[in-house]
Amino acid sequence: MSWTDERVETLKRMWGEGQSASQIAKELGGVTRNAVIGKVHRLGLSNRAGAASAEPATAVVPATEVAPAVIDKPVSAFEDKPHMRTESATPARKPKPDPDAVEVEELDENGIPISAARRAIIPAGQPLPPQPSANEISPEALAKVNEVEKTAKRIGLMELTEKTCKWPVGDPATPDFWFCGLPSQQGKPYCEAHVGVAFQPMSSRRDRRR
């Protein structure tokens, strides 16, 4: 494999987005993370500058003109619950007051309106797994989660990043809705505790039932 313009472009974009070298290598295929890092250095962009905030909202982002952080490991599970708009998220201040009072919503396959804003921040992707019913989870894992949810960071939609647990808590239709936000596991969308309830080995599932 060689560094075609296209591949370099992808490299630049992903590096700018704060993706790790190995993630980029995986995406590109045919290269190792070493190759990616080497290229990054040769391109002179080893300093992760000129990129959008890799750090979450609480950071010292110059409030001037912050584009809404694009979430790229999407949380698509909340398929268009009408109530679940972005209100509860960080009030990043509206770019445009929307001159026309009438907002023309696009419709999805089911004829459900999709706000353009929502589509922008929640691209398609792996859906969240359904919340498992309580009796399907090991008591230990459940207890762990309950504990974790007390100490969770309770972040909003906009604060989600690659590195934050995206486990949703509460009812999206409620102001009490938030995401766990603790550090996520390597390559997983959730923190350790939530990985525990989200991904269960087949064997343990089988063992538990019956």
Next chain:
DNA sequence: CCCTGATTCGC
């Protein structure tokens, strides 16, 4: 041990 980026240096 998993991972991260940084550097070196033979190709």
Next chain:
DNA sequence: GCGAATCAGG
């Protein structure tokens, strides 16, 4: 220019 090997660190 490329990237494997290595280093240094979390």
